[in-house]
Amino acid sequence: MGKAVGSSKLGELYSGDKKVFKHREWRGIRDTWYDYTRWLGIIAMLGKFMLHPKNVKGFFRYRWMLNYLAVPMMIDKHSMGLRGTQLRICREEYDLVASDVAKLLTKIFSMDRNLGASPEKSKHVVLMDENEMTNIMCGFPNLEGLSWETASCYVCVLLQGDAMTHYLDVVQECGMPGDVCPMPASEAGICIDGDMPVFGKCAVQCNTTCDGSLMGNGVISRALERNGIPVHQLATPLRHTEPGVQEYAAQEVRNAIAFIEEQTGEKFDWDYYFECAKRINIGARECTEWLEITKTDYPQVIGNNILLYRETEYMAIAGKVPAFAKLDKKITKMATEAYQKKTMLAKEYRHRAVIWGVQSQFYTDFVAWLLNCWGILPMFDMLTMVSLDPISEDDKEQAIYDMAHQYENMIMRNRTHGGYEVLLDDLWRYCEEFRADMVILWEHIACKALDGMHGMFEEQAREHGIKLVWVNHDLYDPRVIPRKNLRQDVNRYMRSVLREEPLDPSLEDYDDTNLW
Template sequence: MSRRIGSQPLGNFYNGGKTRTHREWRGFKDTWYDYTRWLFLWKTMIKFMLHPQNLKGFFRYRWMVNYLATLDFLDRHTEGLRGPQLRIAHMEFDLIVEHMCDTMSSLFAADANIGGDPQKSKKIVVFDENMMTQIMNGFPNLHCVCMEIPPIYTASTMCQDAVTHYIDVAEEYGVPSDVCPMPAAELGVAIDDDYPIVGCCAVQCNTTCDGSMMGNGIEARRFDIPMFQLAVPIRYTDPDTKDYAAQEIKNAIKFIEDTTGETFDWNRYFECMKVFNKETEYFREWLEISRTDYPQVVGNNVALYRDAYYQVCGGRDSHFMKNEKAICDIMMKAYQEKNQIVGEVRHRAILWGVQAQYYSAFPLWLQNCWGIVPLIDMLSLTSTDLYSEDDKEQAFYDMADLYAKMNMRNRSEGGYEVGVEDLWRFCEEFRADMVIMYEHVGCKSMTGYHGLFEEEARKHNMHLIWVTHGLMDPRKASRSDMRTEVNRYMHTVLQEKPLDPSLENFDDGNAW
């Protein structure tokens, strides 16, 4: 046990229970840092729970219980990390926790189910989870809430069986069990009447997939507020679709204006886009360093965080920009010091397909167990363009472009070029020798390319490891099943031994 990476057999922490047996010793400095962040998170959560309205929310909604595993979530996502990576992880995830607490506080403060303030509710525009929020950059007096995020999206990463109840509710309603569990679970919450009742109007979107869009249609029957459906082109890479997409954005803005009486504030919009652009510049730097021999911001430190600031915040929260600046500084210093993020870098991998929500710490396992560095994942490879900061007409096209290029949607829709071909381009850019190919059994978009992926991988002489999972339903393929697929490939095809043998097989079937 020391500050050296890989000095502890991490698999020994698991004994089949909900939590790990003990905390990790990372050397004095890192352990102390980790401990202070642990205390900080407790403070944040206790402060949240001390608010009477939040306490009511906690006891009203069954999905809230998943957030008791927040600290375990942090432990899972920092497992084996040291030095700069540990700090980057905490800077990101701690901010997300704070942001989630703020979001849920706003939600509960206005929630009619628990006697919330109707005036606050009138200032909320409900957004679909699966959509960008840049439209709201022009409405500073309104608050945007992505309704499905607290009950489903985030909850499913906290606790592996967090949403299975809601999946079952949707299936009992009659939704086939083969569909993606995410929209199914979201629908299950609606059927169970487990969404907070808030908002003066709502905007839904045809992202990320056909199933998600269809779930929205049924959910809309449960939301008794004016609703606008924003249709984003499917073949969005086709330039001839741009006018249609921009007009949809205009119509959505007009809908919000008409429903709320607010006027789109262009100054505020461009201010937010400046922040958003700056964040994109930082992200480009992250990617640039990941292309070198000394990548620093990789795996989980990109995947979940990118989702938060790119999609949910959309430039409205400058805390994220400041955070990214600080991360960039740490990253550059570590890069100059030639800091290696694992004890031995054996493979450089691109993670493609949709990640398992119930095992979002899987990339960390890859690096700890096998020395596979998860350089970047498909969901994070969204737009890195800079958008107009002063041209109003262009801004409609910019917003349309962003809505089309939402996390995941920009690969699952749009065709073969962005879904398959781009992968090999990224492999070349990042000098990857391996692709970890998530196969989400309920995803009807990416699975249609299964054979093409295999054939193309052979042509490109690339190791392609299929990792089957059920996105939010661990009953379809457990965490252990996911690991087994990698283990088999590493043993039989590459004939390698794990860096940390204790991580090859361990029992986390009952863990959070």
């Protein structure tokens, strides 16, 4: 292991019988010290989190809280092989996201009726879906839009691959189908198992991605309403690219705003909304800059450094937290300087890849493995390519349509809905625009919207001269397809079809069965 990019045998860090690496990655004195101090910062943040008595109660009350012990390891996995600027971008992003999640958990536990809080404590909270835009809350400075699913489900799987297997078993024991998407099934399982924090004045649910989400929302809304929390359904149109549905989409946003006003007594504050809109536009502009650099021979903000961070900022933050806009500008400055120095993220780029489809939530560090093992440059993924269009900062009527547009372009939904153009045609357009010669195509076996186009992907990849690599997974359930199998899908293609040797042979086959 050494200072230079690509000088480490990263596979030697793994031990099949441990949940953590054998030891920390050596990156040279400067980068190792930097990485270690940031790691200590995460440990300190977790310690501070546990100083709150309600957080301690929440930790022992909810089964899913155990997964948060893996926060330091999760960040370590996603920073593997990184040096210099990319390491610092990664640490800045993930530390900010981790801090934001810690604040979310602290808020939830302070208001949770299961932990003894009164309903009065959360009268300023509007519950939002995990996979739902939160931009309508930009108009309510005295309210908070929070998601218990994000804390109990989404983040947990990022931390611990098998975090949701218990809840998947619970929901199937209740007779629900076992072949639907594990994400909404897990959320429903948490609810059925009594592990749903109870708080909030009202809730806004959205027809997010699929029929599985509608199933899960039905279970959750019943539980919420039984606890005296009224639920509003925001029904975003399916064919969201068609002009004829935009007025309907805008009216759905108006209806949701009216519901929140009626339930909470608060009025939509346009001044606050436009303040948040400015920060939303900052995020979109800076992300556009990162993608412009990615089109060159020296990309800087790629893989999970854009994927998980942008996803969080676009959906959950939506301009409400100034720290994200500030960091966006800092990242652009760092990335531009690294680009000017022609900084490489690996010792060799063999293929420029677009990562498409619904990612494996239990193995998001897979894209780092692609780069370190095979020299496959993971430029961006499907969930990154949400709306980057500027939104109005002063026109109230246009702002309603902007909010509707963002609801229509939520992650996953903007590709699984809207017709084949947004799923197929956009992919090949991106391949041409970013000079990609390869597509890593996630095949989430429970996602019918994407699986139904398998043959069309194959046919059109041949027409466009694109190397297409299928990677099978089951989103939240590593028991169905383990992490090792995902890597083998790529290994077989690289060796059998392309006849290539790995950049780091130690990463081709290793045992991470018990890893967090």
